[in-house]
Amino acid sequence: MTHRPLRIGIVCPYSLDVPGGVQAHVLDLARALLTLGHHVDVLAPAGGPVPDFVTPAGRAVAVPYNGSVARVRFGPVALSRVRRWLEQGSRPTGYPFDVLHLHEPTTVSLSVLTLLVARGPIVVTFHTATERSRTLSALSAVVRPLMEKVTARIAVSPTARRVQVRHLGGDAVEIPNGVDVGLFAHGPVRPTAGEPVGFVGRFDEPRKGMSVLLDAVALLAPRRPDLRLVVVGRGDADALRRRAGPVAERLDLLGALDDAGKAAAMRSMDVLCAPHRGGESFGMVLTEAMAAGAPVLAADLAPFRSVLGPAGELFPAGDAGALARGLAALLDDPDRRAALSAAGRRRVAAFDWPVVAGAVVQVYRAAVAADPRTGTAG
């Protein structure tokens, strides 16, 4: 189908100066939309260098949010920056945006400021799925009138959708996070020895469940001399080694890697383990692993279930014994691993960015068709 290219304005709430899931999502989505032939402008807090489709909105301040630290931009100066960006319109033509796409619209950030002053069709995406989101509940009285300006809502997972329905009312279209399948599927394999089991993520965040995995490795280590734990991600390495105790020698700490390095490491893993304890809304690491062909063993969390489907194995979250048994069974069964790898590669095609961005464009078109600026009532 060929349609008129859309002029799309995307607002990212978190600073591009630090890595993060939402930031990566926004930039990847913008690139995928540009590839599809649309005009895309991104407004985001940033102090450093940014891609040319980004308008930096200044440096961000750090606030604790959802168990992490979010870097956001707020206040009257930020508000006037938003106004200017909207007035400037779509580059290079300067026409007004056909549609605005705000991410995490309920966080105190550029997104909510844009919601405050914007007119026209607005699409929002909810990323977070904190079940115990008291902040969101407390804010709903303030945010609800603003949310009435939203034309269409997207949630990245059934969990994110449920949370937003419960706290803000209204419904949301489920469109998953995208992944660059090609980048993860093809390329060099990091040389490894023995039985490499992988972990990818910030390992010193408790909700990522590294301690569960370490306990499982400790259970398996005596009878599996070749077992290695390959860790990709940032965190305090010394503290991790201390926590690992006797199995510290089994750790291969690769630190934070770029996507290509991460992909090469994932392609080398016999099993990718996602031992999270909760607080996840999607599970990018799972789609990346599927794209890289790594068999996945994940905690049985609702968002992980819906991403993996039949293409991965699950264990009860937090249960180191069950994780150890699941790992041992997979490591002893190369046929099962090959089957999981193949199933993952098939399943991940639905999460490839061109597919996901195409689905997002459909929501944009539905929103543009309901443009309140052309409404008949006023």
Add this chain to the structure above:
Amino acid sequence: MTTALVVAVIVALGVLVGAVGTLVVGRVRRLHRLHIRTDAARSGLESALARRAAVGARLRKETVRAAAAAALATAGLSAEREVRENTLGRLLAGLDRSALDNRLHAELVDAEQLVVLGRRVHNDAVRDTLDLRSRRLVRLLRLHGTAPLPTYFEIADPEPARGPLTPR
């Protein structure tokens, strides 16, 4: 003593009137915005339905073309329209798509997706409007003016969901 009491009562009344006034102005503004949004969403949904029916009218199967013509002939989002669009949707879902040429098939899938999304956008707007209009202050003071009460548009989404949704 009494003078102080009278002054206090007047001040309290003034504060109350001010507070209610602010609330009323806020509510009216929100209602106005919601009515505009709902109207726009309705016209968006109507054009999505019209487009789906137009694609249906180009198909070879006689029953589909008849259902498409019937849907196109109905104006507005009435209960009758729901019945006719449901009939069309069911016939389209039961269609043997392998017989369609690629271009027509792509157009049909696209039109169907936009109906699913258009209905979602419309019903979201209706829900928000009904929610605010059910508030006591709004009903009591009839802040909605002469705007008619919007209604949901209920038709079955194609199964399995052919919208741009997640794999399940």
